[in-house]
Amino acid sequence: MMMRKFWPLLMAGSVGAMSVQAAPVDTFELLVGTYTAGTSEGIYRLQFDSRTGQFSGKPVLAAKTQNPSWLTLSKDQKRLFVVNENGPGQKDPVGRVSSYSVDPANHQLTLINQVQSLGNEPTHSSLAADGRYLFVANYSVLEDPGGSLAILPVDAEGKLSPPVQLSAHPASRVNPERQASNHVHSVVSSPDGKYVFANDLGADKIFVYHYDPKANHELPLTPADPSFVQLPPGSGPRHLLFSADGKHAWLTTEMSAQVAVFDYQDGKLVQRQLVDFAAGQPVSDKAGAALHVSGDGKFLYVSNRGTANQMLVFAIDPATAQLKEIQRRSVEGDHPREFALDPSGKFLLIANQKSNQIVVVERDAKTGLLGKTVQTLAIDAPSDLKFLVRQ
Numbered sequence: 001m002m003m004r005k006f007w008p009l010l011m012a013g014s015v016g017a018m019s020v021q022a023a024p025v026d027t028f029e030l031l032v033g034t035y036t037a038g039t040s041e042g043i044y045r046l047q048f049d050s051r052t053g054q055f056s057g058k059p060v061l062a063a064k065t066q067n068p069s070w071l072t073l074s075k076d077q078k079r080l081f082v083v084n085e086n087g088p089g090q091k092d093p094v095g096r097v098s099s100y101s102v103d104p105a106n107h108q109l110t111l112i113n114q115v116q117s118l119g120n121e122p123t124h125s126s127l128a129a130d131g132r133y134l135f136v137a138n139y140s141v142l143e144d145p146g147g148s149l150a151i152l153p154v155d156a157e158g159k160l161s162p163p164v165q166l167s168a169h170p171a172s173r174v175n176p177e178r179q180a181s182n183h184v185h186s187v188v189s190s191p192d193g194k195y196v197f198a199n200d201l202g203a204d205k206i207f208v209y210h211y212d213p214k215a216n217h218e219l220p221l222t223p224a225d226p227s228f229v230q231l232p233p234g235s236g237p238r239h240l241l242f243s244a245d246g247k248h249a250w251l252t253t254e255m256s257a258q259v260a261v262f263d264y265q266d267g268k269l270v271q272r273q274l275v276d277f278a279a280g281q282p283v284s285d286k287a288g289a290a291l292h293v294s295g296d297g298k299f300l301y302v303s304n305r306g307t308a309n310q311m312l313v314f315a316i317d318p319a320t321a322q323l324k325e326i327q328r329r330s331v332e333g334d335h336p337r338e339f340a341l342d343p344s345g346k347f348l349l350i351a352n353q354k355s356n357q358i359v360v361v362e363r364d365a366k367t368g369l370l371g372k373t374v375q376t377l378a379i380d381a382p383s384d385l386k387f388l389v390r391q
Contacts, residue, residue, distance in 0.1 A: 026049060026050045026051045026344070027047055027048065027049055027050070027056075028047070028048050028050060028342065028343055028387050028388065028389055029045060029046070029047060029048075029107045029387070029388040030045070030046045030047070030048050030055075030340075030349070030385060030386070030387055030388070031043060031044070031045055031062065031071055031080070031385070031386045031387075031388060032044040032045070032046065032059065032351070032358070032379060032382050032384070032385055033068045033069050033070060033071045033082070033382070033383045033384035033385075033386075034067075034068065034069070034379070034380060034381050034382055034383055035067050035069060035085070035353070035380075035381035035383055036065075036066050036067050036068075036091070036381070037067075037090070037091075037381070038356075038380045038381055039380045040379070040380035040381050041061055041064045042061060042062070042063050042064045042065040042066070042068055043061075043062045043063040043065065043068045043071070043082065043109065044059035044060060044061055044062055044379065045059070045060045045061075045062040045107065046059050046060070046377075048342060048349075048387075050342050050343060050344035050346060050347065052374070053342075053346070053347045053360050053362065053374035053375060054360075054374065054375050055358075055360075055375065055377055059377075059379050062107075062108070062109045063082075063098075063100060063109045063111065065082065065084060065098055066084050066086055066090070066091060066092045066096075067084050067085040067086055067090070067092075068082040068083070068084060068085075068098070068383075069083060069084075069085040069123060069383040069384060070082070070083045070085070070122075070123060070124050070125060070383070070384050071384050071386045072125045072126055072127060072134070073102075073386055073388075074127060074131060074158070075127075075131070077102060077104075077388055077389070078101065078102050078104065078158075079099065079100070079101060079102065079112075079158040080099070080100040080101075080102050080109060081097065081098070081099055081100075081125055081127070081134050081154075081160075082097065082098040082099075082100065082125075083095075083096075083097055083117065083122040083123060083124065083125050083136060083137075084096040084097065084098060084114075084117075084122065085121050085122055085123055085139075086120075086121070087120035087121040087140070087141060087142075088120065088141075088142060094116055095116065095117040095118070095119050095120050095121060095122045095138060096114055096115065096116055096117055096122070097114065097115055097116075097117050097122060097125065097134065097136055097152060097160060098111065098113075098114040098160075099111070099112040099113055099114070099154070099158050099159060099160045100112060100158075101158060102388070107388055112157065112158050112159050112160075113159050113160055114160075115152065115160045115161065115162050115163075116162065117136050117138055117150050117152075117163065118138070118148070118150055118162070118163045118166060119136075119138025119139075119140055119145070119147065119148045119150060119166075120138060120139070120140040120141065120142065120145070121138065121139040121140055121141055122136050122137065122138050122139070122150070123137055123138075123139040123185060123186070124136070124137040124139075124185060124186040124187060124239075125137070125187070126186075126187055126188050126189060127154070127189075128189060128193065128196075128211060128213075128220075129189050129192070129193025129211075130193060130213075131154060132153065132154060132213055132220075133151050133152060133153055133154060133213070133220055134151075134152045134154050134160065135149065135150075135151060135152075135187040135188075135189070135196060135198075136149070136150040136151075136152060136163075136187070137149060137184040137185055137186050137187050137198065137199075138150055138184060139183050139184060139185060139201075140181070140182075140183060141183075142181075143180045143181040144181070145181075146168060146171070146181030146182050146183070146202070147168065147181065147182045147183040147184040147200065147202060148166045148167060148168045148182075148184060149166065149167040149168075149184050149187055149198045149207075149221075150163040150165070150166055151163055151164055151165040151166075151167075151220060151221060152164070153217075164217075164218050164219070164220075165218070165219050165220065165221060167198070167207075167209075167221065168182055169182045169184075169198075169200050169202075169203045169205065169207055169228075170182065170203060171202040171203055172202065172203050172204040172205075172233060172234070174204060174233045174234040175234050175236075175255065178201070178202070178236065178255065179201070179202045179203075179204070179234070179236070180202075181202055182200050182202040182203050183200060183201040183202035184198050184199070184200050184201075185199050185200070185201045185236075185237070185238045185239070185254070186198075186199045186238065186239045186240065187199070188240050188241075188242070189211065190242065190246070190264070190267065191242050191246035192246065193211065194210065194211055194267065195208060195209065195210060195211060195224060195267040196208075196209040196210075196211050196221055197209075197240055197269075199237040199238060199239065199240050199251065200237065201236040201237060201238060201254055201255070202236075203228075204230070204231045204232065204233055204234065204235055204236065204237065205228040205229060205230055205231060205237070206228060206229040206231065206237055206240065206251070206269065207223075207227065207228045208223070208224040208226065208227055208228060208229065208267055208268075208269075209221040209222060209223060209224055209227075210222050210223070210224045210267065224267045226268070229262075229269045229271075231251075231253060231260065232253075232256060232258075232274070234255055234256065235253040235255055235256040235258060236253050236254040236255030236256065237251055237252075237253050237254075238251075238252045238253060238254040238288060238289065239251070239252050239289075239290060239291055241291050241292070241293060242264065243293070243297065243321055244293075244297050245297075246264065247263065247264060247265070247321070248261065248262060248263060248264055248320075248321030249261075249262045249264050249269060249321075250262070250291055250293075250300060250321070250323075252288040252289065252290070252291050252302060253288050254287055254288045254289065255287070255288075256276070256286075256288070257276070257277055257278035257281075257286035257287065257288040257304055257306075257308075258274055258275060258276050258277065258288065259274075259275045259277065259288070259291065259300070259302055259314070259323060260273070260274050260275075261273035261274075261275070261320075261321055261322050261323060263321075272320065272321075272322060273322045273323065275314070275323050275325070277302065277304060277312050277325065277328075278304060278306075278308060281306075281308065285306045285307045285308055286304055286305070286306040286308055287304065287305035287306045288302065288303075288304055288305075289302075289303040289304065289305050289336060289337055289338070290302070290303045290336070290337065290338045290339055291303075292339065292340065292341060293316070294341060294345065294365075294368060295341070295345050296345075296365075297316065297318075298315065298316055298318075298368060299313060299314065299315060299316060299326075299368035300313075300314040300316055300323060301313055301314075301339065301341070301348065302314070303331065303336040303337070303338070303339055303350070304336075305335045305336060305337070309330060309331050309333065309334055309335070309336060309352075310328050310329060310330060310331060310336075311327075311328070311329045311330075311331055311336065311339070311348070311350065311361075311370060312325060312327070312328050313325070313326050313327035313328075313329070313368055313369060313370060314326065315368065326367075326368065326369065327368075327369050327370060329361070329370045331350050331352055331359060332352075332359050332373055332376070333350070333352030333354075333355035333357050333359055333376075334352055334353075334354040334355035335352055335353040335354035335355070336350050336351065336352050336353075337351055337352075337353040337382075337383050337384075338351045338382075338383060338384045338385055339351060339385065340385040340386070340387060341363070342387065343387055343389050345363065345365045346362065346363055346365065347360055347361065347362060347363055347374065348360075348361045348363050348370060349361075349385055351382035351383060351384065351385050352382070353381050353382060353383055354381075356378060356379060356380050356381060356382075357376050357377060357378055357379065357382070358376070358377045358379055358382055358385070359373060359375075359376050359377075360373065360374045360375040360376070360377070361373055361374065362374055
C-alpha cells in the first residue's frame with residue numbers, strides 16, 4: 001500500500017447555504033462495521049484526530065442495517081458496499097449485500113439498494129479492478145449448504161444486481177468440525193486485475209480464477225491454470241494481501257495461526273516462507289485474523305485472536321518480502337477481528353470484537369514498533385474499520 005497525499009475533508013458549514021468549511025487537515029472520518037446481535041444497530045461514523053490519536057465525540061449511527069461486518073469502499077470513495085453477515089438463527093436469516101452512496105461533503109450514507117448474496121454469512125467482499133463486479137465470500141457456518149464465491153454486477157450508479165455466478169469448492173475435511181464443508185473467507189483481485197483469489201478456510205486452498213468479463217459478462221470468472229494453491233492441511237486460509245509492487249503476497253491462516261509469504265507473477269503464487277506465530281500453543285489459544293502493511297511497505301501487522309489476543313509486527317525484506325518478527329503486543333482486549341493504520345501512519349486502531357472496543361495504539365513510523373495505548377473507545381462488537389480520505 002503506497003502512501004497517498006491526503007487533502008482536507010470538506011464538511012457542510014453553518015454560515016450560509018453556499019458556505020463550506022474545511023475540517024482540519026489532520027481529522028479523518030472512520031467508518032466502523034459491527035455485528036448487531038447486541039446493542040449495535042449497524043454502521044457507525046467517528047472523527048479521528050491523527051495529531052493526538054483521539055476520537056472526537058461518540059460513535060454516530062451512519063446506517064441502520066443488520067450485521068454489516070465488512071465494508072468495501074470504491075476507489076473514489078463515493079460508494080460503500082457492505083456484506084450483511086446474516087444466516088440461520090439470526091434476526092435476519094438471509095445473507096445480503098448492501099450498496100450505499102457516500103456524500104463527499106459530509107460523508108452521510110444513503111442506501112442505493114440491497115440484494116441477497118445467495119449464501120449464508122457473507123463475510124468479505126472486494127471490487128473488481130474495473131469496478132464492474134463485487135466479489136462476495138459467503139462463509140456459511142453450517143455444512144449445508146456450505147460456502148461459496150458470489151459475483152454481483154455493479155452499475156455506474158453503484159446499484160447491485162443479484163449474483164450472476166456462484167462458485168463452490170470441495171472441503172478438505174481435515175478438521176471434522178470446521179472443515180466439513182467449504183468456507184470462503186475472503187476474495188481479492190491481483191494488482192493487475194486479471195486474476196481473482198478465493199481463500200477457502202474449509203478447503204485449505206486458495207482458488208485462482210481468471211477475470212475476463214469481455215469474454216462473458218454473465219460468467220466473468222473461469223478457473224485459472226493451475227486452479228488452486230495448496231496450503232498445509234488444517235491451516236484454514238483466511239485473508240490474502242498483495243505487496244504494492246505486485247510481486248509478492250502474504251496470507252494469514254486462521255486455524256494454524258501462520259503467515260505464508262508468496263512470490264507472485266501472472267496468476268501464480270509460489271510459497272517462499274511460512275511463519276508460525278503461535279508455535280506450541282493449543283488450538284483454542286490462537287486464531288489468525290487480519291493483516292495490513294504499512295504505507296512505506298516496510299512492516300506487516302497481523303492480529304492473532306484466541307486467548308493470545310496479540311498484534312504481531314514483522315519487518316519485511318525489501319527484496320524477497322519475507323518476514324522477521326520484531327514485536328508482539330497485547331491488544332488489551334478480546335478478539336481483534338480487524339484493525340487499521342490511520343492515514344498519518346502514527347497510530348494503529350484495533351477492533352476488539354468480543355470486548356466491545358476500539359483500542360488506539362501509538363506507532364513509530366521509522367521502526368514500525370507499537371507503543372502506548374492512547375485511547376480505548378467503547379463500541380459494541382466492532383468488526384471492520386475503514387478510513388474516508390481524499391486521494
